[in-house]
């Protein structure tokens with residue numbers, strides 16, 4: 001998978017991490033909120049920041065690395081400008097998401113789980129969006145859409161791309 005460059009310089013990443021760590025100082029169980037805040041601001045949790053986070057929270061680097069790698073939501077590099085998540089769980093499978101996945105992979109020219117090299121789009125699997133009654137479900141740039149087919153997904157992408 002092509003790795004996109006970080007959107008921020010290393011010094012900016014470190015400054016953001018220090019601000020976030022200071023904002024959560026003394027909070028019990030702060031690791032996950034800290035990682036979420038860093039990702040909200042940088043688009044990712046750059047691996048270079050893990051030693052700083054570990055030191056600040058008096059944790060080992062291995063512990064922090066273990067948490068970051070356990071939760072799939074945390075990214076080492078930022079996603080594409082548009083993020084299309086296609087549900088692969090049971091209800092969506094029963095409504096033909098396997099075929100929809102293959103059709104979208106071919107129409108987008110992008111395999112599921114990959115990001116375009118130009119950074120325009122990430123196409124990602126997700127395992128239930130809580131919208132099972134309206135399967136198959138997608139989430140495009142944080143917005144949920146149900147009972148979609150390939151044409152609708154392409155139209156949504158074009159619409160959102162035009163707004164971007």
Ligand code: FES
Pocket residue numbers: 087088089090091092093127128129130131132135136137
């Ligand atoms: S299985 Fe796809 S939304 Fe629940």
